[in-house]
Amino acid sequence: MILSGLPLAEQVILTLASLILFTSFLLLAQSRLFGLINTFAWQGVLLFLATIMMAATYDRHHLYISAALTLGLKVFFIPWQLRRMVVRLDIFRQVETVVGGSLLVMIGAGVLVLFSYYVVLPIRELALLSIRNTIAVSLAVILIGMLMIITRRKAVAQVIGFMSMENGLFFSAIVSTSGMPMVVELGVAFDVLVAAILFGIFFFQIRAGIGSLDVDHLNRLREGDQ
Amino acid sequence: MIGWLLAISQALLFLLAAPLMAGWVKWLKCRLQNRKGPPPWQPYRDLAKLFGKEVVLAETASPVFRVAPYMVFSVTALAGSVVPLLTVGLPTSAIADVIVLIGFFALARFFLALAGMDVGTAFGGMGSSREMTISSLAEPALLLAVFTLAMTVASTNLSTVIAHLATEPPQLYPSFIFAALAMALVAVAETGRVPIDNPATHLELTMTHEAMILEYSSRHLALMEWAAMMKLLLYGVLLANLFIPWGVGLTFTPAAVGWGLLAITAKLFFLGIILAVTETSLAKMRLFRVPQYLSLAFILSLIGLLSHVILER
C-alpha cells in the first residue's frame, strides 16, 4: 500500500493509530503512577479523536456517542478516579519498577508489534488495506497492555494495563467495523466503569489484607511447600 | 561549474552563519531568564578575540593535541558542505550520503575525545568517557530515524530525500513524527545542550564537552568552539530541511537560492526559539539518567520504523 493514494482523513487516522501505539509504549515505560495515569488519559484523547475522525469521515452518527463516552469515561472519569485513589492510598510517591529490566520489556513490546503485524498480514477479507494495518496496531496495543499487566508489580499499574487493553479492543472495533452495535458498546462502557469502581474497592481490600499493593506479596497465597 | 561555485559559497555561508545561530540561542535564553544577554553576534567577537591570543600548551600535550582542533574543525566543515542548506542537487552532496555524514560526526568526535585524553588530567578523561558513552547510545537512534526517512524515499542521499519530500504533494507520514522527535532528542544530546550537557558551565560534575576542551587556548580553542557551533547549526539544518523541506531551492536560479536562504533563516529562527524555551524550562539530568533519555529516542525511532513498515507500505 502506498500512503499517497489515501485521502487525508485516512492519513490522519493512521497517524492517530501510530500515536496510540506510542502511548502504549509510554505506558510501558512510565515508572511514576501519576505519569502513568496521565499517559492513559492521553491515550483516551487520541482514541476520542480517532473515533470523531471515523464518525466524520464515514458519516456514522452513532460513533459520536461512542466518542462522547470515550471522552467522558477514559479521559476524565477513570483517570480522575484513579488519581483520587492513588492520593487516598498515599502511593503517589512510589516508583514502579518493571520486572525484568525496562529495555528488555521495550524490546519485547517491539517484537509484539511485529508479531501482531505478522498475524494480521494474511487477512485478505478486509476491504481497505489501511484498515488491516490499523488492526495490526490495535492488536499490538492489546498485547502490550497484557505485557504491562505481566511485568508490573503494583495493582494500579495492572489496572491501567487492563484499561489500555480495552482501549485496543475499542480501537479495533471502530476502525474495522465502524463501531460495535450500540448496545454492546454501551454495555462495554458500563463494564469498564463498573470495573474501575470495583478495582478501587479491591485496592483497599488488598492493602487492608496484605499491607501493600504489590501483587508479588500475593505469592504467599500459593499452596504447597515453600 | 555554477554548481561547484554555489557549493563552495554555501559551505562558506555555513561557516559564517554558525556563530550567529549559537549567539541567537544564547541571547534568547538570556531574555527568557530575564537577563540582558550578550548580543547574538557576540560569538564572532569571542572567536576573533581567541584567534588573536597567544597559544599556551600543557607541558604534557602531544602532537595529537595540536592536530585535533584542525581535524575536528575541518571534518565538521566538510560535513557542513554536504548538507543541503539553500538548494538541493549541489555536486558536493554526492560526496556523502547521510550515513557518511554520521561517519563524519563520529570522526570529529573521535579526535575530540582523543584530545581530551591527551594531557593526562582527570577532567579530560572524564569528558571523553562521557562523550563516547552518550554518542554510542545516540548513534543507533539517529541512524534508525534516518533509515525511516531513507526507506520512505528509497535513498540515503540527503539531496534526493529533501527534493523528493519537497516536491511530492503534502502528506501526513505517521513515521515522520516519531523520526523527527527522535532526531530532535538525539540532536540535543549530540550538541551538548540542556538536559544532557550544559554549554554554559564549567562544573566538573556536569560538564562533558567543556571537560574535553578544558586545556585548549587561543586558536585551538576557537576552532573547537567554532566546530561545536557548526554542529549545532548542522543538526538544526538537518531537522529543518528534512522534516519541513518546503522552501529549499530546487534549482540553481538566483530566485530559488534566495527563497532557500529566506526559508532556512525562518526555520532556524523558530528552531532557535524552541531550543531556547526547552533549555530554559528543563533542568540538567544526572549522567545516569541520560541512557533512559536516549532509550526514549531509540524507542521513538523504533516506533517510527515500525509504523513505516506497518502503516505506510
Added chain:
Amino acid sequence: MALHLAILAVLASLASALAPIPFHRSHRLLKGLAFLLLAISGIAAVTGGFLALFAEKPAELLLPVGLPWLHCHLRLDPLAGFFLAIIGLITLVVSLYGPTYVREYQGGPQPLLVLTLFTGLFVGGMYLLVLAADAFSFMASWEIMSVSSYFLVAFQHQHAKNRAAAFLYLLMAQVGGLCILLAYGVLAAFGDGFTFAAMASAQLDSSWSTIAFLLAFVGFGMKAGVVPLHVWLPQAHPVAPSHISALMSGVMLKVAVYGFIRFTYFLLGDILWQWGVLTLFIGSASALLGVLYALMQHDLKRLLAYHSVENIGIIYMGLGLSMIFAGSALPGLATLGLIAALYHCLNHAVFKSLLFLGAGAIIHQSHEHDLEQMGGLIRRMPVTAVCFLVGCISISALPPFNGFVSEWLTFQAALQGSALQGGVLSSLIPLAAAVLALTGALAAACFVKVYGIAFLGLPRSRHARKARIPQPAMLTAQGILAALCLVLGILPTWTVGVLNRIARDLLGHGLPEATAHGWLWLTPMDPRQASYGAPLTLLGIGLACLLAYLLLHPRKQTPIRTGAAWDCGFGPLSPRMQYTATAFSMPLRRVFRPVWSVSEGLEDTGTGRAYRLKIGDWAWLKVYQPLGALLLAAARRVTLIQGGNIRAYLAYSFFTLLFLLWVIV
C-alpha cells in the same frame, strides 16, 4: 600461471617450515631462512591470487597424491584467489615483522625452531585450504592449519594459562572440524563423490540441505568465532606471539569465512532465506557482544581478540543479508551483501593485523600487556603511534579509512530490506542495521579508550616510561598495513570492481552500477540513492585542514609557550590521577550491565584497599562450564567399569570376544 604461483607459495611455506631444521644452532640463519622463504611464499600468493582474480576461467589441477581413489584436486577461482591474496599479504608483512619480534624468544625455554616450523606449516595449510577442491584435501589442510596453530598458541607452554587456552582451542577446533566433516558427508551422500564439482551438482531437498548448512555453520562458525562459539578466541589469541596473533586473527578467521562462503554459495547453491536470517542474527549478536566484551578488557591483545569476534559478526551480517536476498530471488542485492562481507574480510585482515603488530611492538618494547600500565607511548614510539592510530580509526569504521567503506556497504545492503515481500523481515533488517550502528559507535568508544590510555596521557608505569623505539623492520611492516588501510579506504571503487568478479562467479550477478561513475564515486545501486566520494572526502578534509592552518597559524615563528596542565590549584598532577581504562568504560558498564557477569568490590591488599573488578563471559559461565561439568560427570560414570580388578578386565575381553564372534556368525 596463477595456480603455479599458488603452488609455489605452498611449497615455499613448507620449505620455510622444514629448510631451517639443519641450521637450528644459529638463530640468525634460522630466522633469515625461515622468514625469507615465508616472504617468498607471501609474494607468490599475492601475485597468484591477483592473477586468479583477473583470470578468464578458474585454473584446475589434479595432483597424484592423496587417497588412492581420490587424488588431490586443486582449483583456483576468483574467490580462492581473493583469500589466497589476503593470506599472502599478511604473511608477507608478518615475515617482515617477525625476525625482529622473535628475538624476544631467543634463549628462551623453547627453541625458536618450533616457532618457525609451525608457522610455516600453519601458513602452508591455509594456502592449501583455499586451493583445495575436494573434501579430503580440504579437511587435511584444515587439520594442518588447526593443529599447527595449536602448537603456536601453546608455544609458551611454561604458563599453565597458556596450556589451558591451547587445549580449549584444540578441543573446539576438533569439534568444529567434525561438524564440517559431517556437512561434507551429507553432501557427498547426495552427490557423486567427494570432489567439490560433484558436491556442487548434488541435488538435495531443502531439509537435507538445511542440515548440511547448519553443520557447516557450526563448524566454520566455531573457527570463525561467532557468538556463542567464540570462547576459545579471546583465550587463544592473546597467548600466541603477536605476529602469530596477527596471522590467526587477521587470516585464519578469514579462512573459516572462506570455508563458509565456499560451502554455502558454491557447494549448496540454492540458498534459503531462513539461513540468511540465522546468519544475520548470529552475526548481529556476535558484533554487539564482541564489542561489549572488548570494552571491558584491559589486556590489549585480549581486547583485540574480542574485536575479532565483533568484526566476524559484521562479516556474517553482510553474508546474512546477502543470503536473505539470494533466497528471495534478488540477486543484485545479494551481490551487494556479499561484496560488503568480502570487503570487510579484506579490511579486517589489514587493520586487525596492523593492530596486533602494533600491540606486539608495545609489548616487545615495554613488556606490558595491561592497558592500565601504559600511557604516553606516543612520545616513546611515535611511528607506531601513528600507524596504530590509523588502525584504530579504521576499525572504528570512520571515514575515510577502509573499515568505513565495508560497513557503509553493509548499511546500504540493510537499507534495501524494503525490497523484500515479507513485511516482518523487511522491518527486522533495519534493526540489524541499528545494531551495526551501535557496534560501530561502541567500537569507536573502545578505541578511544585504547589509544587514549596506551598512547596519550602520562606513562603509568616505569616500563611505559622506558619504552624504546621499535626496530625499522617492525615499523615498516606496520607502515605498509597503515598505508593499505588508507588506500583501501579511498579507492573503494577499484576494490569493489575486483570483488565484482567473485560475485559474478558465485552468484552470476555483479554490481555494474557500483563502479560505473568513475573512480571518484562509489554508488552501489544508483547515484541518486547513495553515493560516497571517498577520495573527495580525503581531499576535502585535507584542504580544510590546510586552509585553517595557513589562515590561522601566525607568520612569525615564535616558540609556543607551555605551562602546567590545570590542576585546580592543588599542586602537580601525577599519572595516577588520570582516567584509567576501567574508569573510562565505567558508564557503559553501568548502562549495559546485564551483558556481563560483573563482580566488583573492594579488597584489602595488605597495604591498603584496592578496587577489584572481574568481568565474566556469560557464554562461558552458562553454556560451557555446565557442559564441561556434564561431560566430566558422564566420564565419571564411565569410570565405574574401570574397577581395577584384573579378572573383571579379563571378563570384559571375554565378553567382547563372545559378542564379536556372535556378530561375525
